[in-house]
Amino acid sequence: MEGRLIAAFTTVAKLKETNEDLAEHRGPTLTVHKPQEYRGYRWGMTIDLSRCTGCNACMVACIAENNVPMVGKEQVIRSREMHWLRIDRYFVGDDISNPGVVLQPLMCVHCEYAPCEYVCPVNATVHSDEGLNEMVYNRCVGTRYCSNNCPYKVRRFNFFNYTGSYTDSEKMVFNPDVTVRSRGVMEKCTYCVQRIERARIDTRIAERRIRDGEVLTACQQACPTEAIVFGDLNDPNAKVTRLHHEERGYELLHELGTRPRTVYLARVMNPNPELA
């Protein structure tokens, strides 16, 4: 990890020190901007690296939910995979023959001060009043500047018309709630905005707010260890709010001042000295 704090990990013995270190990697940074107020919902996520086993279920769920195209081996070698959610794997430890592993699911972290937004010349990526960083596919002209300026590099570009050759029966696997993207546009994780909207419609009929746990993102739903938690940060009792303030929590690349809405919880290991 080049000595950078990316997928944080520690051992039980060093937990306290690590937590103190991590305190510097969360919360507001110095800024001249007046902080944006988010009334209503304020969507956020936590990903617990201690719980993640790297099973890839979240990735597969995301592909199925969001009509993410398969691009084939050749394109993947060219580094053009379309996965909105990827699982980064880092080897750690000093022993090369027997390394430890830290896994980190990474998708768009929905920065409050998103570097992708201000560089788009056509206003195709914008901020919602609930803090989602939204992609407007039909406005995108594909300058790819947003991707260049994204420090997490979670944006994916349709280099070719990946879905154009689908047959009618193949098209039936598409999720009807999610736009199928054409060639030349950028796309990325939306925090499953279609699920949020579905819940909003349902709750509006019932005339109440969306309750905690009512919106599950596809990755969250598929995660067998419940490492991914999503919810409304304006709800003080929500699980995600509690986890956001957890001692192990840190914001990825916090020093850039992007204020991501996704908070990671450091991986804590307790290795048996006889085995390790």
Next chain:
Amino acid sequence: MAEPVLDVRRQLEGEPWVEGPIDDGILNKTLNHFVWKRPGRGWLMLFFLGLAGTAVLVNAIVITIARGIGMWGNNIPVGWAFGIINFVWWIGIGHAGTLISAILLLFQQKWRTSINRFAEAMTLFAVLQAAMFPVLHTGRPWFALYWLFPYPSVQRIWPQFKSPLMWDVFAVSTYFITSLLFWYLGLIPDLAALRDSSSSKRARKVYGIFALGWRGSSRHWHHYKIAYLLLAGLATPLVLSVHTIVSWDFALSILPGWHTTVFPPYFVAGAVFSGFAMVVTLMIPARRYMGLKHVITPRHIEAMCKVMLLTGLIVAYGYAMEHFAAWYSGNGYEEHVFFKTRAQGPYRFIYYLMLFCNICVPQLFWTRWGRRNIYAVWIAAVLINVGMWCERFVIIVTSLHQDFIPSNWAMYYPTWVDFSLLFGTICFFGTLFLLFLKYIPAVANYEMKEFHHELTHEKGLTELEGARP
């Protein structure tokens, strides 16, 4: 008493800007000669080679639009590559013209007269190549073509005025229009001269249309001079603004290696540097082939070498400051880009080529031999062009391919389409330039005459003064 004073003056004056016996008739003959003579074998050969290269360009453009940006080598960390490298390279080359014509005009530099037409044409054609890329590099160029302009549309969406790409649209289009007007305005009296001296009816008609009814009355000249000066004044800030804004495409991002405050001055200097290199590259063969050695003298070449030396040193300073700031800031990401990926990374060959071409090569111009030996100057100028292309590659690709999170790092490899575009634009540029040389006097004829008269007048005055006891 008179003689020694005169001698000292002559020594201080330097060599003449115009060589050999010259009067208006000779200038008319030599400068317009190329337009009226039948195209030679060399010209035709180069022209058809250029056309063939242009076909390569058209092919690459069609493939890009038909199949997608995937035909290029770009991928996800490296979202910009050849497209933007070529854009910045060409627009940089397009800086010498306006600098020579506008800024040197305002500073009353005598040596601009013989080369301004040439340099302006080069600017125009270079900006034309550059302007192709911002549209072509987008995923959906058919929308990018007009969505980037602010116009009231049914979508009720304006462009995003915070984006440097948006500013680019204004900067580049303004620059292109101003350069075109400036060049064209400068052409009018010469076009009229061509109209009047043409022997065929068709040529008279065509040149007549473009000469806009110029008769050369003193009223015409009066207005003309004012308009030319005003346009020069308008064009002057553009020399600085265009490349400043282009540099903001990078400096305003948060990417280490791009996010640098030194970028605007260093980009402008680099642009002038590469622009002069391109002028020299084209001028040395052209002046020989077209018989223009008496108006484009070694002293002109020498003056341009000095400009290259100066701007080259500013560029070197820019490099030094970038690295210093990366080290001094103690920012790990910056240090990684400047000292690891650039100096030791997989693209280090291009980095060292850039340092050699842009820093070592122009040092040649400290020596008189280096500025006078036409072959040395030409090779150095070509190398500087190569170096400036490498600079843009280093800035764009090496910064992108390894940024913040190591898991997304990847290499960039250009495809044949990328190379076709670079090669094709060079050929297209060359083709346009050959057409220019053939159909328009490459040296501003009327300005040369005026300049020659001024020189004779000055000389007369000097000698009068010198003769006074």
